[in-house]
Amino acid sequence: MGEHVIKLPDVGEGVAEAELVEWHVAIGDLVREDMLLAAVMTDKATVEIPSPVDGEIIWLGAEVGDVVAVGSPLIRLKVAEGADREPPAAPGKTEPPPPGKPAEGKPPERPARPTPAESTHTAEKHAASMVATIAPPRPAAPRRAESEKPVASPAVRLRAREAGVDLRQVTGSGPAGRITHDDLDAFLARGPLQARPGAGLARNTTVEDIKVVGLRRKIAEKMALAKSRIPHITYVEEIDVTALEDLRAALNKNKRPDQPKLTLLPFLMRAMVKAIRDQPNVNALFDDEAGIVHQHGGVHVGIAAQTPGGLMVPVVRHAEARDLWDCASEVNRLAEAAKAGTASRDELSGSTITITSLGAMGGVVTTPVINHPEVAIVGVNKIMVRPVWDGAQFIPRKMMNLSSSFDHRVVDGWDAAVFIQRIKTLLETPAMIFVEG
Template identity: 50%
Template sequence: MALYSFKLPDIGEGIAAAEIVGWHVKVGDRIEEDDPIADMMTDKATVEMTAPVSGVLVRAAGDVGDQVAIGAVLAVFEIDSADEVDVPEAGAAAPVPEYALQSQKEATPPPAPSLPAPPPPADTVQRKRIWASPAVRDRARALAIDLADVKPDTDGRIRHRDLDTFLAYNAASGYGTAATSASADETIRVIGLRRRIAENMAASKRHIPHFSYVEEIDVTKLEALRADLNAERGQRPKLSVLPLLVVAICRAIPQFPMMNALYDDEAGIVTRKGAVHLGIATQTDAGLMVPVVRNAQALNIWQLTQEIARLAEAARSGKAKPEELSGSTLTLTSLGALGGIATTPVINRPEVAILGPNKIVERPVVRDGRVAIAQIMNLSISCDHRVVDGWDAARFVQELKRFLETPALLFAF
């Protein structure tokens, strides 16, 4: 028998360390070569590390939320070989397998912790490979659900909706039933994507003096147009309001270039961007992500529909590439059917503005002295008051209102 030390490889992003956001195995488990062992989060991505050898895991580098330095030992395996094992030197680049990537925002990792003492050997068992995000695993653990009993989605990954289905079909066994007494307090460590989100939001609020503006928009004609377009869409995906709003934004930006800009507050430089790279805030099992529609101004409504759907699915499934999750110049965030009357979204730094459409509802309005029923959508915007004046933000939203309330203008070039 011999020990093989697997050192965290340099994944080519110039990082010093990565955070452990999930273990797929535990000490004592028997692991085959190329089996997933841990998910590591860098400043840019979540990387699935796979076993370089077959053997028994006898030591792990830390708990979820701990940092591991590049070149430090991530895991130690006991392998069925008496031969001398070739262990790469610390800091040396090791071959990197294909990784499932999820982009993240800026974060400075703390120093890596030292390895814990090896625990006593445990019985080895052959584990079924289970694909699920840390959030899904945490929820299953809280509900005392064995993920091996849950039927995964068509791609083999277990998601929250699969847990919901499992609970629905196993209600009689007590899963998901209402508690008769208060549950115990629970302490949750803020790690992984949720920690990145917390750091980014805190930095945005700390550095950017936000102000918000909300306008009411009559989208009755826009909704009628959308219904007509969907009736004639053929094999194309169903059109939502979002692509039409994106077209309106792209039509208005040339008159208000400061809205599509990045502010380097350290250098004191504002860069007005010529192309509209629109970030679409997307809720995933792991937290909020912002995939980017590149050159949105060059796409028609059907192309925008397809691209928004593709990016949202890639983000939710963890298959989005780093370049698809960075480089936005303006962000659009929507609560969809949850709606709300208004929002005060937090700016995606270093951008200077973020737009938030709210739910479309029927409301009574007065037209020519008569009360009528109209479809109304509130549109919220938050701006960086250091570079955007309230007057300009209001004028920009009024221009969007003009396009959306007279939708023929969206196509009048």
């Protein structure tokens, strides 16, 4: 038997290090080639690392939350003789031998193989069946304690979340009790678990310590930076969107098959573009260390989007050059990429002003946090039918609040109010959105 060392690979784009966000295996697990071993994060992209060989895990070189340099040893495997050599290093690079082993000659480069990202479900089924051929059958895992985190891939966790399943109730058949798609399918086929007869109220004294890692840590750092360095001023105004909603419904009813369904966001983006022409100081980035405000001519709108991994802000670039339908198409494309985890670094950076919306859960009023180093963010709250006095009687109208925050070092309260009032006028008289000049 020999050993094989897996090092953190070069994930591209000049990245020198990555944060370990998840282990899919534990020491003692038997793994097959192409089985997922770990997930690392660079910026806001998550990369999954497969095993290049069959073997047994004998050493893990980092803990979840650790930042690992590219090329550093990450995993050691016990492998069969002849499979314990590493693939050749890139030209011009010399890499140290694994711990406890002398340097060896380098065999020919291995042929390319498909990545597990091509089919997560298929890869997991393949891995489970292959492991069964080299390991004795494992007994069914007992139901986990309430404080114990289930072992499952991000794809399985996403499916369980969408189906409303608590993975602690699912028995895992994979290595170390890892829950596979087949385990989740079997659980869903059985239907929801019935409550234990006679179960009553009881105190819950468990405390779960959750390490802040990956995207959640980056979000925490970004929010802390914004709140510590930006003096926020929040301005709230109600908007009568009855006419806008009627127009939106009519346009969706008569749209071409190749056109996307319109939401409120494209209308708001177009209204913001027109309002920024009169208030260009809100479309800016503030370098407070240099004391310079970078006022942009192009309107690059960040769209705060909730994803299974956390908050991301994909960017619709040059909204000033896009019509209503083009804005809608780009918002849809970026939202899908963010949710799937395929959005590039360029697509997640470079915004000059941000829109945040919680959709139907938007509440009555919010206090949005500015996306540092921007100076303004526009928050959309939910639409509600409310009685409005028209001078003679109360009539039902569709009303929505805009909750918008501004960097008070750069934007005065008066300028913030003028900006939002201009958007209000455009949204309440939506035909003006299409009038140029």
